[in-house]
Amino acid sequence: MLSKGKSSWRNKFIYLDHPADAKFQAFGRTLEEAFAHAALAVVSLMWEPEKVKKRQRRTVLVQGKDLEQLLFKFLSEILYLFEAKGFLLAEAEDVKIFKGENGYSLQAVFNGDNLNNNYVIFGEVKAITYHDMIIRQNEEVLIQVVVDM
Template identity: 45%
Template sequence: MREWEHYEHTADIGIRGYGETLEEAFEAVALALFDVMVNVRKVEPKEVRELEVEAEDLEALLYLFLEELLALHEMDGLVFGNFKVKLEKTEEGYRLRARAYGELLDYVKHEPKEEVKAITYHDMRIEKLSDGRWMVQLVPDL
């Protein structure tokens, strides 16, 4: 089961995702990212965007994944409220294929909050916890 939360971090806000699998943790941290910007519980799955990124390591993969989602938000005016992620190991590192489900931003319906300017590696961690779940976190630039 995936879960997400925000955590205090000096002047910014951190985002953290948990999952039974690494894929679920990536999905959860993407939800946490969009919940910084809007009320994700009010986002309906009216549009689907597919994306694919590849990287040498998991940290770079997470960065590229969230950066792609942020670019879709900025360029197409979309907000997302659900994700389906598939990860695979490749000879060069890792590949992520994802579907993002959402709709066009509606300022009344989605209750905008903060603007995320960029994805960063700041406080980025990807780890398997002692209870067997995965945890993924970082602090985006607001």
């Protein structure tokens, strides 16, 4: 489990052991920052986000009946854009989360580039799962997700 050290949010995310798939924890000072770092954790299983040029901006809108579903759909968006549109995410920017009557909505800008031969893709995340999913909001936010690989 997460150590209570004050410095934990300085790590954007860490990977934990999971026998079949990949499990990570992402941290942030706010929910929005933790979501953005969770996106980085997902893409870092497939390519190196810091090497992706920020040449294309895509606005992403998702809705969820609760925060878990919002996270599930937000992260699933990365996989859809990659496989269907050939879009590589470098960073999720300007993440905004709103609470409404029927749950939550999220707006973000996905900054990245189209897949080309200069990029090395080394892993495939098949799907986001709810297994062992945690969203804990204290003085800092902790997100834990298992993805299917």
